[in-house]
Each structure stands twice: as structure tokens, then as C-alpha cells.
Amino acid sequence: MVDIILDDRLTSLKEQFPDTPDTIILKADVLREGISFSAEMAEAGSWSIPGGAFLSRENIPERESYGADARPPNQMILDDDTRINTELDHASPYAIRGNRDSGYTLCRHDEPVTPLSFTPRPEFSGELYDGSSIASALGQRAEHCAAIVHTVFCEYGRDGDECAYCFLGNVQTPKIIKSGRRLRGTNHRRTIEACAAASRQIRLDHVVVSGGALVDTTLEVKSYVKTVSALRAAVGPDTRITAVCQAFDQVGWRALQEAGVSRVQPNLEVWDEDLWAKIIPGKAKAIGKELWIERLKQAIDVFGVGEVATSFVAGIECCDPSTNYTEVKALAAHGEAYESLLNDEIVPMFGLLTKARGTRYENVELPATEFFLQLGWNRTQMMQQSGMFDRYTSGVDADFSCYKCVTHKTCQDYPRLMELSGNT
Numbered sequence: 001m002v003d004i005i006l007d008d009r010l011t012s013l014k015e016q017f018p019d020t021p022d023t024i025i026l027k028a029d030v031l032r033e034g035i036s037f038s039a040e041m042a043e044a045g046s047w048s049i050p051g052g053a054f055l056s057r058e059n060i061p062e063r064e065s066y067g068a069d070a071r072p073p074n075q076m077i078l079d080d081d082t083r084i085n086t087e088l089d090h091a092s093p094y095a096i097r098g099n100r101d102s103g104y105t106l107c108r109h110d111e112p113v114t115p116l117s118f119t120p121r122p123e124f125s126g127e128l129y130d131g132s133s134i135a136s137a138l139g140q141r142a143e144h145c146a147a148i149v150h151t152v153f154c155e156y157g158r159d160g161d162e163c164a165y166c167f168l169g170n171v172q173t174p175k176i177i178k179s180g181r182r183l184r185g186t187n188h189r190r191t192i193e194a195c196a197a198a199s200r201q202i203r204l205d206h207v208v209v210s211g212g213a214l215v216d217t218t219l220e221v222k223s224y225v226k227t228v229s230a231l232r233a234a235v236g237p238d239t240r241i242t243a244v245c246q247a248f249d250q251v252g253w254r255a256l257q258e259a260g261v262s263r264v265q266p267n268l269e270v271w272d273e274d275l276w277a278k279i280i281p282g283k284a285k286a287i288g289k290e291l292w293i294e295r296l297k298q299a300i301d302v303f304g305v306g307e308v309a310t311s312f313v314a315g316i317e318c319c320d321p322s323t324n325y326t327e328v329k330a331l332a333a334h335g336e337a338y339e340s341l342l343n344d345e346i347v348p349m350f351g352l353l354t355k356a357r358g359t360r361y362e363n364v365e366l367p368a369t370e371f372f373l374q375l376g377w378n379r380t381q382m383m384q385q386s387g388m389f390d391r392y393t394s395g396v397d398a399d400f401s402c403y404k405c406v407t408h409k410t411c412q413d414y415p416r417l418m419e420l421s422g423n424t
């Protein structure tokens, strides 16, 4: 049992979701609210695995007062090992108090809620070919997990067809275009060398490969194959490699598998086809929903059941100015999606919409935490009833996503904490 002090708000959530583990209730609320930056967080970030890549909501405020090297920890760890992604929001009621000697506490409106810890940065020996440190190129997300990109450039962002919620498409890609950086032939030498060194020194259980989309998916396949082949050679046969990519055809899936991909996650993002053109116009033009789903099914023929998942941006239906979704309607759409996908043996997942800078959601009021908790509970029931959890083992592997590094989602926390996996 985790020692959590529930204030009135958290108690109310618990009363509405009595069977949901307390830490998931707390995590969902922190993910929705974000967490405010503080001197205590800067201190924790000085020795723990740092965040940055996933920091889409806010930058560190007044960086000069915390020092140019100030970073937030990439995740916060609760006592039952539940991990929460760090997304900064100066208006959040949540903040960290304490220090490394006395221990840390997650506070809500400055009242203690629960103890927190962080993962220390590993001390890697050696350096990369260009003299830089292994840690600087690794993209380490948790003790044994890393995330790398095949490219940071998204052609949909270049063409004005970026997904409406995406920081990379709305902010990073325009920045790259403005800077005039060369985009072809992205050099992965540092990243791959860092992964090779890390896999020798700390064991890498898995690496997630994601990045921008290319309009011509055969070119995107080539880019993934190039990156993954080098990665597979670097980390050896035992590290699971997940590709978060677009939906490829059978030839593309086979090429990825031969390169060393173990698992794929081409994200549908939204279920209602009418919303595709408004929210994910690039994917709508280049592939479309019907073909996307067909290609998800083709991926199962190559990778197997339990190795193919697709994720949705939960809450976007209610927040997009061009839609008139209520939370009830959005829950129904997710329910329809999950049922249809599970019938095809595809794993459905969701992440929470975040108020990413530079997107049209920057200042929206996100759906209430209750919405995300209801969605998490509904998904858990459907996964259980379909028998899909039986495809997984337990602990880190209790669901498609690893609970240690996919910290911006709650899906994978349910089967682990409620012991719903591990039946086979």
C-alpha cells in the first residue's frame, strides 16, 4: 500500500472510482494538471535522469535563476513504482518539496500527498567518438529503457498538414526549417554508439524508435530500417525494439521486422473519421483511416497478436474548437474504437491530450480527471474481457507499453497494479 493523503478533491475522485488504485488516480490528476517547477525540482533534476524531450507544455521558468543546465527529472516515482511524466505547468496545484537527503514529497496546494523518488543518472564509463558523453546521446527514459528518433523532422509539419496536438509538427519542424539545417542523411552515429555502450553497461530492455512522418511511407520505411538495423546491431538480439511509426503495407512491415523491430505502434490518434481532416490532416491525405486500419491488421500477420497497438489522444475530441463533442460522446467513441480494434486483435491505448506549446490546445481547459479515469477503467475492462491482457506476462511487460518509461499514459498501470496480466 502506498501512503497517500487524499485531500477533498482526490477523495472525491476515489469515491467515484473506488476500484481504481489510488496511485493511478493521483497520476491521472498530475498528468492533467502538470507540475510547477521549483528549486526542489531543479535540485532533483541535477542528479536524476533528466527530462526535456517530452517537455512540450512549458519551459523551465526564469532559467537564469536556476542555471543554464537546470533540467527537471524526466519522471517522478511513487512508492509502488508508478511513474509519472514531468510536464511543467506554473498554474498546477502540484509541486515537489524536500531534497535528496531528507527525501521528496509530492504536494498539492502545498499539502503533502505522498513520498516521491527519482532514478539516479547512471555513471557511464567512456565517451563517444566525438568526445561527448554517452548519457547526452542516449535518450534514456528509465533504468533500462531508451527512446530514439529516426528523424526529428516531420514532412506534415513542413507542408502545413501537421497533427494539431503535436509539438514536433507544430514547433520543432518549423524551427528546423527556419534554421536551415540540412535534413537529409540524419547522422545517428552518436545515438547508436550511445545505445551500444549503454547496452553493455546497464542492460537495455527495450528501445522505442519514433520521430517525424514522411509523406511517402516507402521512404519512411527506409528511414526506420536504416535506424533500426544499426540499433539492432548495437544492442544485440535481446532488447525489444518498438517502432512508433505510420501504418505501412505488408512489404514495409516485413522490412521493419527483418531490420530488427519487435513491436509496432502506428497511432490512429482519433477514431471519428470526420475529425481526421481537422486534427490529423497529413495522415488523412496520405493514408486515411480505412487503409490505416487495414495496415494495422497486416502488421499482426507479421508481428503477431499482442505486438501491434494503436494509441489515441484522449480528450482531443472535447477540446478541439472545430468539434462539438461532449465527454460522454468522446467516451462512447473510444468505446466503439476499442471494441472494433480488439475484435481485430489490435491493442487500443490512449494518452492524455496535453496543452503543448505552439498548438491550438495550449490554453484549452482539458477534460476533467474523471474523464481520463473513466476511460482508463473502461479500457481495462475491455482488455480483460477480450483476453488481451493474457497475451502479456507481468511487471514491466503487463501490457503493450512499459510502465517504467511510458509515463505519460496510465493504461499500463492498471494490469500491473491490479495483477490482471501474467496468465499465460
Ligand code: SF4
Residues within 6 Å of the ligand: 154, 155, 156, 157, 161, 162, 163, 166, 167, 168, 169, 170, 211, 212, 213, 282
Ligand atoms: S505525423 Fe507524427 S510527428 Fe508528424 S505532426 Fe503528426 S504526430 Fe507529429
